[in-house]
Amino acid sequence: MTLPSRVKLVDVGPRDGLQNEKQALSAELKIGLVHRLQDAGLKHIEVTSFVSPKWVPQMGDNAEVMAGLQRRDDVRYAVLTPNLKGYEAAVLSRPDEVVVFGAASEAFSQKNINCSIAESIERFAPVVSAALAAGIAVRGAISCTVGCPYEGEIAPERVTMVARLMKDIGVQHIGVADTIGVGTPRKVQRAMEAALQVYALDDVSGHFHDTYGQALANTLATLEMGVWQYDTSVAGLGGCPYAKGATGNVATEDVVYLLHGMGIETGIDLDRLIDAGVYISQALGRQPNSRAATALLNKRLG
């Protein structure tokens, strides 16, 4: 067992979290969330996505949100770009990283981005070339690496296949996503092993939704493989509009509590992170969906 001594967390709350909210939130509020996350020590934040506003109206203020950021040199701001149109709009906002997002399931690919896996790779290829030529980092995400809402269980071989397609077009890093949170530790390890057949340990990350309460266990299971990069979402926000019933990503607060408790550094101030979670949860009219945040907030009250 080789546990990493430091873990990099990418907070995807402003993007993955808020893309699924029914309630419209102002750009100002989203900007306030990003600022609070960076104040809490997050160095990697997924801010928004440049997708069709007809498909995901919640992200229609992408350029406004990016323009309103008070950027820090030591923070990397990432955005999702499904095709060249999205990339060309995104690049005007000066992202540090763009994310192309495919799936290990044909049905999910069709529902989410309206094309087959093969077509998605054709759409990503010019995005990757343009981003790399402009010195912008490129991350790839593979949805449904364990299970799909339309196809059921997904074989690890499909993850390897999509990872190879992504690698062949120059994607530098791959995120292994359990989009609907059906994974359990051994299954998630198998999906991660499948990605590791193509990408090096330093170039993979985990992205686990918590629908069945397994995301922390899945995080630990992959930490034990040496994985040291994870997407997490402040206050457990999130879900994908094309994965009905799936809940948010694992809460950043819960992962930070786990990691710090194991003596693993994150550079994140848990108290300030909890404040960021309270800020966005209040705007949404609910409590943070994080056990650690709830416990520590109760403790603050005495």
Ligand SMILES: CC(C)(COP(=O)([O-])OP(=O)([O-])OC[C@H]1O[C@@H](n2cnc3c(N)ncnc32)[C@H](O)[C@@H]1OP(=O)([O-])[O-])[C@@H](O)C(=O)NCCC(=O)NCCSC(=O)C[C@@](C)(O)CC(=O)[O-]
């Ligand atoms: C991918 C598309 C755009 C293809 O959508 P499409 O309809 O196939 O695209 P098209 O090229 O045929 O164009 C149709 C219309 O969309 C416009 N269009 C085309 N592209 C863009 C763009 N980039 N930005 C803005 N507008 C765009 C285009 O200009 C045109 O406009 P019209 O002429 O009808 O007015 C569409 O399917 C879409 O936007 N899907 C939304 C996907 C999405 O955001 N899903 C959620 C994020 S993924 C996720 O959450 C999973 C992840 C990453 O977190 C990991 C996990 O947990 O699994």
